[in-house]
Amino acid sequence: MRASGEPALLGYTMITAHDVVKFYANVLTGSMSPADEDYLFGLLHRIALVPSDGFDQLFGVNGVESAPGHGHRGSPLDPERNDPVSTHPALAVLEATRAPEEDDRVCQPLAYPALVRFGYVLTGNRTHISWTRLFSSREQLFADPPDSVGYEDERIGATAHVAAHPQAACTMRAFLVLRFYEDLSEVETARVLGCSVGTVKSQTFRGLDARAEASGEPTVEDGAQHGLTILAGFGLLEAHLCAGAVESQDS
Amino acid sequence: MVKVRIAEELLYRASLGEVELGSSELSRMETMLMDSDDASASSLYREFGGVAVIMAALSRHELTE
Numbered sequence: 001m002r003a004s005g006e007p008a009l010l011g012y013t014m015i016t017a018h019d020v021v022k023f024y025a026n027v028l029t030g031s032m033s034p035a036d037e038d039y040l041f042g043l044l045h046r047i048a049l050v051p052s053d054g055f056d057q058l059f060g061v062n063g064v065e066s067a068p069g070h071g072h073r074g075s076p077l078d079p080e081r082n083d084p085v086s087t088h089p090a091l092a093v094l095e096a097t098r099a100p101e102e103d104d105r106v107c108q109p110l111a112y113p114a115l116v117r118f119g120y121v122l123t124g125n126r127t128h129i130s131w132t133r134l135f136s137s138r139e140q141l142f143a144d145p146p147d148s149v150g151y152e153d154e155r156i157g158a159t160a161h162v163a164a165h166p167q168a169a170c171t172m173r174a175f176l177v178l179r180f181y182e183d184l185s186e187v188e189t190a191r192v193l194g195c196s197v198g199t200v201k202s203q204t205f206r207g208l209d210a211r212a213e214a215s216g217e218p219t220v221e222d223g224a225q226h227g228l229t230i231l232a233g234f235g236l237l238e239a240h241l242c243a244g245a246v247e248s249q250d251s
Numbered sequence: 252m253v254k255v256r257i258a259e260e261l262l263y264r265a266s267l268g269e270v271e272l273g274s275s276e277l278s279r280m281e282t283m284l285m286d287s288d289d290a291s292a293s294s295l296y297r298e299f300g301g302v303a304v305i306m307a308a309l310s311r312h313e314l315t316e
Binding site for chain 1: 255256258259262263265266280281284285308311312313314315
């Protein structure tokens with residue numbers, strides 16, 4: 001985040017998607033008292049769509065719900081929209097990331113976790129405010145795992161593998177999605193899915209390897225041996241993650 | 252975006268007892284967030300230390316990117 005020192009230029013303050021997530025994650029995990037949190041988010045839930053300055057409040061990151069192709073459904077804070085799946089901000093994000101005419105930032109795989117988590121913050125239903133709670137139901141994970149996030153050629157591997165192994169793929173996808181799309185740690189993923197950290201490591205490894213194999217890319221093992229970052233399709237993986245996955249296989 | 256940081260920082264300071272948010276401050280905070288009102292944001296920003304308000308939030312949340 002870069003602050004602008006001039007009051008008149010407050011609007012030029014810049015913040016990365018990463019820092020947006022970090023800020024809201026801190027706030028939602030206890031940096032504020034519950035009363036202050038309620039107050040702050042209560043105000044955010046009542047934002048005017050077109051405020052005094054005349055600009056649409058839901059532009060940019062905030063506006064992914066009204067992206068082209070998804071239809072403008074008014075404020076994402078609409079209290080009538082309380083179905084956790086159809087109103088899941090991730091769905092809108094997926095739609096937004098498909099649209100080639102969208103801002104490049106939206107198409108960046110790295111922006112995905114930020115958009116999703118930020119979407120939770122803006123969802124009117126209080127049960128959505130803590131994004132970690134959204135992962136308490138396995139069904140939600142499988143409702144629409146983000147195979148479709150990213151560019152077309154990056155999705156081929158996952159799609160091919162899912163077609164070949166629908167059941168196994170579903171389980172592995174949950175691990176992959178949480179670990180790499182949602183950027184949860186192994187410990188967090190284990191807690192969310194109710195399994196051991198060892199299971200997270202082994203399932204992640206299998207998922208990565210199967211995905212690579214299905215898409216004709218080098219497998220995790222091949223990549224680690226050559227010290228390469230592989231599976232570029234995820235866009236989120238770096239060599240140390242591959243190394244970690246291989247370690248888990250050895251353990 | 253920056254308005255939420257200002258609001259959060261002021262609520263944080265108030266929770267520590269460093270500042271007192273009266274009806275004038277709360278009213279401006281509400282206008283600032285709900286209507287994205289620049290005048291309210293600027294006046295709160297000036298009143299509570301200018302860029303230090305944002306820098307404090309930035310530092311406390313380690314928003315370094």
